[in-house]
Amino acid sequence: MRCDVVAVGTELLLGQINDTNSSWIGEQLAAHGIDSLVQVKVGDNLARIVGLLRRTLDDADAVIMCGGLGPTHDDITREAIAEVMGVTLIQDEAVGEAIRQMFESRGRRMPENNLRQAFVPVGATIIPQRRGTAPGLICPVGDKVIYAVPGVPHEMKEMLERAILPDLAARNGDVSVIASRTLRTWGESESGLNERLDPVIAQLDIAGNPTLAFLASGWEGIKVRLTSKAPTAAEAAAIIDPWEAAIREVVGPLVFGLDDDTMESVVLQMLRERGMTLGLAESVTGGLVGARLTGIAGASEVFRGSIVSYATDVKHDVLGVGDGPVVSERAAIEMADGARRVLGADVGLSLTGVAGPAEQDGQPVGTLYVGLSIGGRPTTARLLRLPGQREQMRQISVISALDVLRQALLATAAA
């Protein structure tokens, strides 16, 4: 089955907004075994949208349209679909009433043009809105179908998962449920993971369900995604369970989380479970580690602060680092101890290295020392050689250093 994507909006063509919807939809469709072979951006022009929809339906079984469902005169997705279906638009009283009530519940006056969103092509099925005002649409065209969803990403995603993926699966003659689970890994390349998991993959190939895919995600690591099919969600999850266990048996310590976990959310949670607080000493990253950790609500329970010691004498004066090269094992150890002491934390984590453009202290670009100070244990430092120039090297430093901490916490029982 093939489902292409059409993103509507002149602003997408002019670089004012980047279309991130279509590639997200492509990823979901692929996980459900549906091909998405062409994805198009088109402006708010009725004739052009209609022509494009007709062409797309020549080649594909289905098309998902994102955007153009709003209340203003340039939101013409409804009109374009009606023309392709050869029908008129009629006002749906229930949708109109729901829009009216949404405004009322927020204590706001409803501008009349919002009722444009209550018009639907005759013969279309409505996907009720749960987050905004414009409903989605399922519009049959012969034995094919056009889906329309709002361009707002979180509204689009919710409708896709709730209504469109199940409808596509049913059209595909497939009454089963698809479940997927993503193991987030750090510390091994895609080819390296592939090699280590070869025996598991060979068994998976025989089993056929679930399937496994690697997704390289740059400085977010490599994702290993298991996708299964079964009559119910519970059965689909149960099919994945033993395979997740088999993967963890081989590469367990590389797996830092599942699905929406991030390295920073995982490390904060591990510290929380152990009743430990964290203080940082950052040099090469200039504050990035603290910024990432505090991006997560509730970080304040665990995260005490960071001494960003970019200048050498700040390392000396504030953190008590001794003389000598500051990109070194010794400096990393003294920075970690200093962070723990100055910030009154249970754990001190430090980063000192060379992001470029030039080398420093005789160390090449990509050098990173990560220091780790935990009360009652000897303070240690690890040397890592990272790829990339400046921004990439710094981003990889963040996740690498947090992973050093994570590995150490794995060896420490939760409180």
Place this chain on the structure above:
Amino acid sequence: MRCDVVAVGTELLLGQINDTNSSWIGEQLAAHGIDSLVQVKVGDNLARIVGLLRRTLDDADAVIMCGGLGPTHDDITREAIAEVMGVTLIQDEAVGEAIRQMFESRGRRMPENNLRQAFVPVGATIIPQRRGTAPGLICPVGDKVIYAVPGVPHEMKEMLERAILPDLAARNGDVSVIASRTLRTWGESESGLNERLDPVIAQLDIAGNPTLAFLASGWEGIKVRLTSKAPTAAEAAAIIDPWEAAIREVVGPLVFGLDDDTMESVVLQMLRERGMTLGLAESVTGGLVGARLTGIAGASEVFRGSIVSYATDVKHDVLGVGDGPVVSERAAIEMADGARRVLGADVGLSLTGVAGPAEQDGQPVGTLYVGLSIGGRPTTARLLRLPGQREQMRQISVISALDVLRQALLATAAA
């Protein structure tokens, strides 16, 4: 004239990489008065690419293809274009030699498949590479044209500006040069800027050259872009000059930079010119301000460090903040003084506020106090009420605080 865009690569359809090239190209084309009405992503499939190219050339005068020019077997853009042109591919000796030399100069062995990149359709003009290995192509198809550029953004951008935009302008029968200058602003909404610049815009409408466009760029501020046409680049720039001056006369202090300037690069440069160093005390931003500043090479000349005092007693113990609410004018002032003292800097800048999800110290989400301590002047704090939840509020805090510093430095003569 109409120039559509085709981005090639299965990974773009699967959500493994987001296509940001086509919207950037659309922005450049629009600035040059060229319509880009459809932008398509397609996978690495010869028949599908060929069909799409033919369709696109039915509607458009030109098409820019991004990607599929690399050395591996799934890089088939060259083959697809040759088929549409009805010609064969021949090896270009000069390109082959350039690729060989590039590997040699880096002391690396050249895998043979790299020579695939030296094959060009008969009749195509080569756009020499300056940054990578694969050259770009200008491929006439009747009186229309296909351009091919690598998918690597910085290689694509360089070729577009150097070769493709001038070629499009020439085909457009336009021998004039187009110049644009972007004034980066912070501190006023798009509609507010529009209103204040109304008299200038009225005069511009009469003059007709240059044109003016507003580009809202979220937490990077509002861009005001002037675009002019003239027989030479120097004349095009000269046409813009008085209008830039007219705009600065009205909204001068809101303009923090031009073109590729960022708030952080501008503030670092202003500090450098004044021979001043900077120390930060960050609470709500958790290190983001330091991270942004140190993203710029050479920051170490000016930036000494940051005390990320997330926990209240770090504010007390390290920065010397007194008792009382920490989201307050007084705390911001004491943090700024503390940063200057502890980090041995000429200027101390502090941020304390509420990013959410919950209010704090009786202050609503979006509250930001920015403290500024400069030797020989009274330390001050400013209260800002910012929009957005957590991530957005924090990002807006960064640029807002740096702008407070910039405004103060404007009043201080350069050394």
